Amino acid sequence: MLDLADRDGVPNPGEQKNQQMELIKKRMSRVKHKIAVISGKGGVGKSLVTVNLAMGLAVNSKERRVAILDADLTGPCVPKMMGLKGKRLDVGPMGIAPVKGPEGVDVVSMDFLLPTDDSPVIWRGPLKMGAIRQFLGEVAWGPLDFLLVDLPPGTGDESLSILQLLPEMDGVIIVTIPSEVSQAVVKKAVTFARKMDVPVFGIIENMAGLVCPHCGETIEVFSEGGGARVAKEMAVELLGSIPIDPRISMDSDEGTPFILRHSDSPAAKSFIKIIEKIEKKVKHE
Ligand SMILES: Nc1ncnc2c1ncn2[C@@H]1O[C@H](COP(=O)(O)OP(=O)(O)O)[C@@H](O)[C@H]1O
Ligand SMILES: [Mg+2]
Structure with missing residues (x-):
């Protein structure tokens, strides 16, 4: 077949894609640990988990290099949660330069x-x-210890295609909330990861109970123990439960990662334990 693009020396789309795949392989080979955060549906705290895990990982070791790819292209909210609204991606000699966030965490998002x-x-x-x-192959990620990927909500084609682009994932973390519907979608998410041959690190149950702003006690809001039940049923680990805390949404809105500002709260303590578990899981770093 006559290829008009080739005659002008411009690579055709197929060739361009192959070149990009090569670039992705090269860039990603310098990332020690790749972890994707997925959920069965939106609004369950996937981005919140991604941001706070990244922060915790970065704080725990000063030499550690951590980055976030906000792969939720239609609802990118990582920049807002990290106080990076209005920032722009720059192009440097090594490629697209990520935006530097708190604790030196690099961020790439459609929002920029x-x-x-x-x-x-x-x-x-x-x-x-x-x-x-382009984000994976043309961003100058540099050598990284951790790349956390905030996937789009759901286990549809989009999440699938993104996971297929990421070679040698260390694991996925599934975020859910403790209601029946959400439990059903968790099962789908676990099946999805297994089909993709990516290890499931475990489940994080978000919005499990409410921390009373007056007395500090945790009040059960949804039925209790849903996360533990579904984890057992699907033979995956329950990494931890995070209560609803009004300070979490306040901090997210203000762009300060919760785990940094309210490190003494039950939610932050739970995050810290989850981070320790993840560090153990990738210990061969
Ligand atoms: N445990 C929690 N307590 C209070 N607010 C929360 C909690 N988890 C998430 N939120 C808030 O709920 C909203 C949705 O969370 P987000 O991480 O954006 O969900 P997703 O990425 O799954 O769509 C955000 O405004 C976030 O700050
Ligand atoms: Mg999100």
């Missing part, structure tokens, strides 16, 4: 490319995958 706050990202699948390929 959107012209205004209320710009919707309306794309078709192939375009989205093109953006993710």
Whole structure:
């Protein structure tokens, strides 16, 4: 078949994709541990978990290099939670430069490319995958100890394609909330990860109970023990439970990672334990 693009010396789309895949392989080979955070549905705290895990990992070891890829292209909210709204990606000699966040955590997000706050990202699948390929292959991630990927909500095609782009994932973390519907989607998420041959690190049950702002006691809001039940049923670990704490959403809105500002709270303590478990899981670092 006659290839017009090739005659002008411009690589055709297939060739361009192959080049990008090579670049991704090269860049990702310098990342020691790749962890994806997934959920069966949106609004369960996936981004919150990604941000606070990254912060905790970075704080625990000063030499450790941690980065976040906000792969939720239609609802990118990692920059807001880290106080990086309005920042822009730069192009440096080594490629696209990530934005430096608190504790030296590098962030790449679609949000850094959107012209205004209320710009919707309306794309078709192939375009989205093109953006993710660029983020993985053309960003100068440099050598990293941890790359946390905040996947789009759900276990659909999009999450699947992104996971396929990430070679040698260490594991996925599934975020859920303790209601029946959410438990059903967790099972889907576990099956999804297993089909992809990616180890499941475990489940984080978010919004498990409410910390009373007056007395500090935890009040059960949904039925208790849902996370533990589903974890047992699916033979995966329950990494921990995080209560609802009004200070969490306040901190997220203000762009200060919760784990840094309220390190003494029950939610932060739970996060810290979860981080220790993750550190153990990747101990061969
Ligand atoms: N445990 C919690 N306590 C209080 N607010 C929370 C908690 N977990 C998440 N939130 C808030 O709920 C909203 C949705 O969380 P987010 O991480 O954006 O969900 P997702 O990424 O799964 O869509 C955010 O405003 C976040 O600050
Ligand atoms: Mg999110």
